[in-house]
Amino acid sequence: MSIARAAEQPLADIPREFADALRPYLRDLTEEMAGEIQASVPEYSRQSGAYARNVRHAVEEALAGFVNRVGDRGASRSRLLEVYRAVGGGEAAEGRPLDSLQSALRICARVAWRKLAEESERLDLSRQRMCDIGEAILVYLDEIAAAAADGYAEAQVRAAGELELRRRRLLDLLVADPPADPRAVADLARSVCWTTPRTVACVALAARVQGELPRPGLPPDVLADLDRSDPCLVVPDPDGPGRHGLLDALSADWTVVIGPAVGLGEAALSLRLARDALALTRRGVLDGRRSIRAAQHLATLMIFQDEALIRIMGRARLAPLRDLRPAQRDRLAETLLAWLQSGNATEVAARLHIHPQTVRYRLRQATELFADQLSTPGDRFELEVVLRARAAGLPAVPD
Incomplete structure (x- = not known):
């Protein structure tokens, strides 16, 4: 059975006349409940201003909702539940744990029960009727506590979504090209607590x-x-x-x-x-x-920033390889690149896992083919660039 439905049965056991008997005490009960909440729950300890009025308003709504439901079985729950969903959302926005609100509701129940006990003889309430009213109060408070918990959870989801949107916006600003205004970055970083x-x-x-x-x-x-x-x-x-x-x-x-x-x-x-x-x-x-x-x-x-340029350079620099067989072309290009990078035949042999004599043989071939490109640092640099591009897979050698 849902909490909403469970709340109706205890309320149905209370005579409607009880609502009329309770109404004169609503103002005093409101003040007493609000006072005890602010005195007993540290998170609600502020005593004045809009904050105190909000606490009092929440108590008033809860008491009025209870009395109206007793006096009028057809009274709608929707407004009260909406109020307490908003209360729960406000708790989440303030960063307070839901336990604080639950403590406040327990205080309301305690004050209501104490007042009921004090007035039981005057109201001619039997022990059974006292039990019925006490159960109705507790179930009713469970109902509004559930509404507050729903509002709290919804607010947390919204807050998490808004925080995530701000974090994504901050990422967008950081990677913007041209760069975003540093002041906008700093402001957004502060809003998401990003150092x-x-x-x-x-x-x-x-x-x-x-x-x-x-x-x-x-x-x-x-x-x-x-x-x-x-x-x-x-x-x-x-x-x-x-x-x-x-x-x-x-x-x-x-x-x-x-x-x-x-x-x-x-x-x-x-x-x-x-x-x-x-x-x-x-x-x-x-x-x-x-x-x-x-x-x-x-x-x-x-x-790879400008592949067209590398291809043009490759056609000029690697032209001597054009007339070699593909396998011979690959071996010679690999050896020449390793030598340009290291400058030592022994290191080339170790790097390519071949005999140093094989390296020297290939280098003699390369020297014959590229003699005019090995004399200056600029020529050797361009030759290394196109050989590196070839090794990386860029088709820089003409067919």
Whole structure:
């Protein structure tokens, strides 16, 4: 049986005349209940002003609702329940626990029962009638307490939703390009109790599977928007304790690309580089099986910023490979790149897992083919760039 229905039976056992007998005491009962609430419950200890009037109004509504329900069996409950849903919502907005309201309602019941006991002889109330009225009071208070609890829960949901919206708005401001007004960022950060960090890193995410994924457990200072078409995070102090492990743990469900740590005003740059690196993981250029730190792949990101330019450079710089067989072309390009990066045949042999003599043989071939491109640092730099692009999968060598 619902609380609302359960409340009706005890009330039905009370004669309607009891309502008329009780009405003269409503003002005194209201004052006594409100006074005891404010004296006994620390959260309600303020004694004056609008706050005290609100407490008194809530008590008045409860008493009037009880008397009206006794005197008129058809009296509507909707207004009273709406009042107490609003009371519960107000408690949540004030940040008080629901226990405080429940304590206040128990005080109301105690004061009502005490007054009833004092007046029982004058009202000619039998012991059975006293029991009926006492049960009706308790069940009635359960009913309005349930309404208050509903209002409290609804307000908490609304507050959580509003907080989440503000946090997402803060994320949007942080990654805006051009940067948002620092004053707007600071104001919104204060409204969500987000401490402005010295550095941030933005994280670009892509779900590994279709469908809804479990929400990752993230610390409250990490701003997240996982519902947008390009999910992302803003991580304060990304090199702080536990941050790397936290982000690595996400890679079970997400492809995780972490942008470089930057100052707060450069968050958009961190996110752009993270998204560029994420695009390269989708193409297979970067290995996305584990979390990727874009700061470790800046040269690759730079190379892929203008692929048309790299292709033009590749056609010029790698033309000597055109007449070689594909397998020979690959071996020679790989060896030449390793030598440009290390400058030592022994290191090249260890890196490629081949004999040093094989390295020297290939380098003699490369020297013959690229003699005019190995004489100056600028030539060697461009040659390394296009060889790195080729190794990363960019088709920079003409057919």
